[in-house]
Amino acid sequence: MFNDAVWLARKEFRHQWMGFLITIIVTIFMGMLTSGLLLSESESAIIKLRVDSNSIFADRFLLDLIFIGMAPSFATIFMAKPYLSYRVAKDDPHGKRMAVLRSLPIPVSVLALSRTLFMLMILGVLALTFYGTVVAFVFVFSNSYEFMTISEFVTFILFWFGYMLALGGMSPYIEFGKGGKILHILPFVFLGLFLVLQITFYTYFGFGIVEKSIELVKEMGWLMTVISLSIGVMCSFGWNKLLKKRLANRDYL
Amino acid sequence: MQASLLQVKELTKTYKRFTLGPLDLEVEPDIVVGLVGANGSGKSTLFRILMDIVKEDTGHIKFFGQEWTEDDIEWKLHVGYSGEILEAYEFLTITEMKNLISRWYQSWNHNEFENLVKRYKIDVDERYGKCSKGTKKKIEFIFTLCHNPTLLLLDEPTAGVDLVSQRKMKEDLMRFMEDGEKAIVLATHKIEEINQLCDEIVVLDSGRITHSFNKDDIYDTWARIWISDVVEQVIQHPNVIQFEMDPPQIVTNDVEALESIMQKEQMSITHIQRLSIEEVLEFLIDQE
Numbered sequence: 001m002f003n004d005a006v007w008l009a010r011k012e013f014r015h016q017w018m019g020f021l022i023t024i025i026v027t028i029f030m031g032m033l034t035s036g037l038l039l040s041e042s043e044s045a046i047i048k049l050r051v052d053s054n055s056i057f058a059d060r061f062l063l064d065l066i067f068i069g070m071a072p073s074f075a076t077i078f079m080a081k082p083y084l085s086y087r088v089a090k091d092d093p094h095g096k097r098m099a100v101l102r103s104l105p106i107p108v109s110v111l112a113l114s115r116t117l118f119m120l121m122i123l124g125v126l127a128l129t130f131y132g133t134v135v136a137f138v139f140v141f142s143n144s145y146e147f148m149t150i151s152e153f154v155t156f157i158l159f160w161f162g163y164m165l166a167l168g169g170m171s172p173y174i175e176f177g178k179g180g181k182i183l184h185i186l187p188f189v190f191l192g193l194f195l196v197l198q199i200t201f202y203t204y205f206g207f208g209i210v211e212k213s214i215e216l217v218k219e220m221g222w223l224m225t226v227i228s229l230s231i232g233v234m235c236s237f238g239w240n241k242l243l244k245k246r247l248a249n250r251d252y253l
Numbered sequence: 254m255q256a257s258l259l260q261v262k263e264l265t266k267t268y269k270r271f272t273l274g275p276l277d278l279e280v281e282p283d284i285v286v287g288l289v290g291a292n293g294s295g296k297s298t299l300f301r302i303l304m305d306i307v308k309e310d311t312g313h314i315k316f317f318g319q320e321w322t323e324d325d326i327e328w329k330l331h332v333g334y335s336g337e338i339l340e341a342y343e344f345l346t347i348t349e350m351k352n353l354i355s356r357w358y359q360s361w362n363h364n365e366f367e368n369l370v371k372r373y374k375i376d377v378d379e380r381y382g383k384c385s386k387g388t389k390k391k392i393e394f395i396f397t398l399c400h401n402p403t404l405l406l407l408d409e410p411t412a413g414v415d416l417v418s419q420r421k422m423k424e425d426l427m428r429f430m431e432d433g434e435k436a437i438v439l440a441t442h443k444i445e446e447i448n449q450l451c452d453e454i455v456v457l458d459s460g461r462i463t464h465s466f467n468k469d470d471i472y473d474t475w476a477r478i479w480i481s482d483v484v485e486q487v488i489q490h491p492n493v494i495q496f497e498m499d500p501p502q503i504v505t506n507d508v509e510a511l512e513s514i515m516q517k518e519q520m521s522i523t524h525i526q527r528l529s530i531e532e533v534l535e536f537l538i539d540q541e
Contacts, residue, residue, distance in 0.1 A: 015344065105358065
């Protein structure tokens with residue numbers, strides 16, 4: 001079963017290599033933008049935030065937007081046609097491809113697992129690309145970053161990787177379990193929820209969510225990461241079960 | 254007695270503006286079932302439900318005498334389906350598509366594939382999306398045959414296909430049926446296919462099976478009868494499908510029953526003409 005699922009996932013990579021390549025390039029730009037937010041004028045923006053919080057609300061907002069609002073999209077090839085064109089998405093290309101696979105003698109569990117593995121592979125590569133870019137800019141190109149040690153930074157990254165993992169499983173569920181239109185509707189819903197969360201958090205605590213996570217990482221260390229990754233793994237497992245159920249029961253055409 | 258290859262009972266699927274079923278269907282070995290009906294009558298939907306592409310609302314489907322769960326794949330190894338769904342992989346070449354499909358069938362016959370692509374003059378390096386409609390149909394047809402299936406579900410396999418290839422496809426289907434253990438369900442609008450291939454005909458109208466009969470029965474029972482006069486008793490008879498007054502004539506689906514009634518009523522029959530399948534199907538599809 002596992003070999004079959006891996007074979008399918010690898011096939012999908014070959015079919016979508018162009019979109020995947022473009023997604024990696026865009027992810028590198030997002031990493032550069034993020035490191036620019038973490039480091040400003042050769043000082044940590046986070047440190048600067050504490051000094052003059054009003055002046056860089058936009059930076060804080062952007063940082064939260066990238067980590068919370070956009071990072072879950074690292075679980076999919078977000079520069080593929082269905083994500084860029086509503087017209088393409090409306091035709092439900094994911095569902096139609098799954099219809100072909102459903103007509104073949106492939107167990108639903110293998111199909112669901114292949115999509116989960118594909119998601120994990122993409123998430124692994126894109127997360128590595130994103131954080132790798134951030135690390136490269138923060139630790140290699142700057143001499144003045146002293147806000148976090150390397151260990152704290154790794155803990156911080158793994159904490160947010162757990163978050164991506166928790167929400168990442170939603171991507172194959174939406175792509176293959178729902179119609180193509182949802183692909184374009186859901187980001188707006190998610191953005192709305194993010195705004196409510198971000199503004200509420202800022203109103204009550206006076207700082208950004210990512211900023212708070214850095215503080216927690218410093219206080220709690222690896223425990224934060226373990227909790228976050230555990231939740232991420234459990235959620236991935238749960239999304240896989242949901243996807244399997246949905247694949248067995250949906251109308252593809 | 255050999256079990257049915259396919260058994261469908263009380264199958265239903267409801268959409269906003271269309272309901273398929275309740276529908277019963279049984280396909281025995283050594284039988285070619287012709288599924289006919291107007292566009293939108295539910296033929297493709299039925300195939301898609303059978304192949305797990307659309308989920309039924311209610312009903313039971315048995316392949317090879319057994320109901321299967323969603324993770325059972327055994328039955329799909331023995332079914333070949335062609336239903337215009339490969340467009341989703343239009344970016345693949347025919348060879349790439351073959352690799353995607355053949356992996357899942359242990360019985361895939363690569364030599365057969367090579368022979369068939371030569372026979373139908375398919376360029377295997379061509380992208381599927383670049384192929385003409387007829388070529389796509391031929392490719393799908395080839396894919397359905399290469400894993401040595403027992404049951405073929407073919408949704409208008411020759412639509413848009415050139416005449417020479419249509420003949421070859423008919424030959425291949427006849428060859429497929431030679432061992433007497435296989436069966437085909439063939440949705441078609443082509444009368445030659447029904448005449449040359451089908452043993453049984455199932456008429457689907459607005460999602461319901463309205464008629465189901467052996468093809469040979471049509472020649473025995475359906476006829477146009479020219480008579481001396483069309484009387485009320487004849488018009489009201491349940492086996493009279495159509496009548497005309499000038500000249501007086503009726504169309505019946507039970508010529509023996511009508512003949513005896515006419516003898517009783519002392520009506521004279523001037524001429525009897527057996528109907529062709531095409532004419533009968535027109536009546537069956539139009540009358541709904």
